[in-house]
Amino acid sequence: MAASATPDSASTQRIVIENCAIATVDADDTEYATGHVVVAGNTIESVGAGPAPTGLANVVRRIDGTGHLATPGLVNTHHHFYQWITRGLATDHNLFNWLVALYPTWARIDEPMVHAAAQGSLAMMARGGVTTASDHHYVFPRGAGDLVGAEVRAAAEVGVRFTLARGSMDRSEKDGGLPPDFAVETTEGALLGTEEAIDRYHDASFGSMVHIAAAPCSPFSISTELLREGAALARRKGVRMHTHGSETVEEEKFCHELFGMGPTDYFESTGWLGEDVWMAHCVHMNDSDIEAFARTGTGVAHCPSSNARLAAGIARVPDMLKAGVPVGLGVDGTASNESGELHTELRNALLINRLGAHRESALTARQALRLGTYGGARVLGRADEIGSLEVGKLADLVLWKLDGLGHSTIADPVTALVFGAAAPVTLSLVNGRPVVEGNHLTRVDEDTIARNARAEAQRLARTAAAG
Known part of the structure; x- marks a missing residue:
């Protein structure tokens, strides 16, 4: 039986999608072999x-979804858009060496570069079913222009819902960090820039297209003061x-040498565990770390392709999920995941986790889809608005074509989407558009x-080569 809501006005414009398979990704994982969605x-x-209710007023479009699967839009929980214009570099490096190789180039970015890179990153994701994207931008060279505004503008142009994690770095090489001295901000400047971004762009209303988060970069590029003050500012x-x-x-070694404790204990000591926090990667987590994340409700952005590209390891996603840790998927920056697509991460999350201790029971196709939709919405604090197809939620949804060459012989549509080739997107709606x-x-x-781009x-x- 269909769930439905009484419209506020008969004049509300409606889009009707019928005859498609539907994976709602609601709390019960409700699915329909043939069903409808009314926006x-x-x-x-x-x-x-079955078919949509009869007698609907003001239907402006009716779509026959035969051969398709409807799902919630994908939610990307971690990215670095600016890296779109530095893809394919340092391809055989681990994380620290990769950062050292690329920081000098990244420190030369400016507003036109960031806008072009953000457009490229967002366009690639949107074409592959992403309806909400998060970007962690932490490089703010002096005199580079309005980098935050460039990203917000690009998201509006592409039409994707956007969470900008306003990042920062204040620990440079002279302080024992990784970034070169000219690539960081002062602690005060980073906090002021973050507050300015929040005041200018953050919209907490239901259906908002822009959220801002406070996002100091990483333990090896930020001071303890910036972490503590950043947490106080965010709250x-x-x-x-x-x-x-x-x-x-x-x-892990860096944190023990500098702070006398591992990353999770260090973050907890600075106020950085909680239901309002999510962290990228979380590959090297012991049982105590996972318990701390579960106890505090701290979320994880799992980036399987980037973790493999940089030989970081396999995150313990099955153990996190079992413990109750919120987990979503992330593309990560395209200098460490050159494809720049989130829908391929559904497959990669499943396959890479099956190489770990849990083997074939690590993740199912439906768990992978949940990571990329509701899991991401939960990590970004928007699970009451997006992430599942439910009455009253925002109309962020994707209609995937599964009757073509790449998928027509895979009987189960969710399996086809996750295990199969990247599926074409026939329709993607954000806010019903x-x-x-x-x-x-x-x-x-x-x-x-x-x-x-x-x-x-x-x-x-050229700018980087000129020094």
Whole structure:
């Protein structure tokens, strides 16, 4: 039986999708072999088995979803958009060596570069079913222009819901950190810049298109003062907190040498565990670390492709899920995941975790889909708005084409989506508005974005080479 809501007004414009398989990713993992979704304005009005309710007023579009699977839109919980213009570099490095190799180039970015890179990153994700994207931007060279505004503008142009984690670094090489001295901010400057971004752009209302989070970069590039003051600022402003944590064995060693404790204990000592916090990677977590995350409700952005690219290791995702840790998926920066797509991370999360201790029982296709949808929404603090197809939630959804060559002989649609080749996106809605139609972006021109990004990548390379 369909769940439905009484519309506020008969004049509300409606989109009706019928005859498709549906994976709602609700609390019961409700699925329909053949069902419908009705979108009224920017919210889901009805979802259920069989055809849509009769007598609907003001239906502006009716879509036959035969051969398709409808799911919630994918939610990306960790990225570094600026890296779109430094892909394919340092391809045989571990994390620390990779950072040392690339920081000097990244420290030359400016506003046009960041805008072009953000457009490229967002466009690639949106075309692959991402409807909400989070970016962790922490490089703010002096005189580079309005980098926060460049990213917010790019997200609005592509049409994707956006969480900008306003990052920062204040521990440079002279302080025992990894970034070069010219690539960091002062502690005061980082805190002021974060507060300015929150005051200017954060919108806490239901259906908001922009959230801001406070996001000092990582233990090896930030001071303890910045962590503590950043947490106080975030909680005073009522925004979420994000950072990198427990990504490599080198980070573990760094924390023990500098702070006398591992990353999780260090973060807890500085106020950085809690339901308002999520961390990227969390590869090297022992039982005590996982228990601390579960006890405090701290979330994890799992980035399987990047972890493999940088030889960081296999995160203990099955153990985290069993303990009750909120886990979502992340692309990570495209200098460590050149494809820049989240829908491939569904498959990679499943396959890579099956190489770990739990083997074939590590993750199922449906668990992987949940990580990429509801799990991500929970990590970003938006599970009451997005992440599942339920009445009253925002109309962020994707219609995946599964009757083509790559998928037509895989009987189960969720298995086809997760185990199969990257599925074409016939339709992607954000706030009830199309951002993808027929596997093409509707609001921006892909070729123009590609040309602009290439030009800015070449300009950055020249600037970095000139020193």
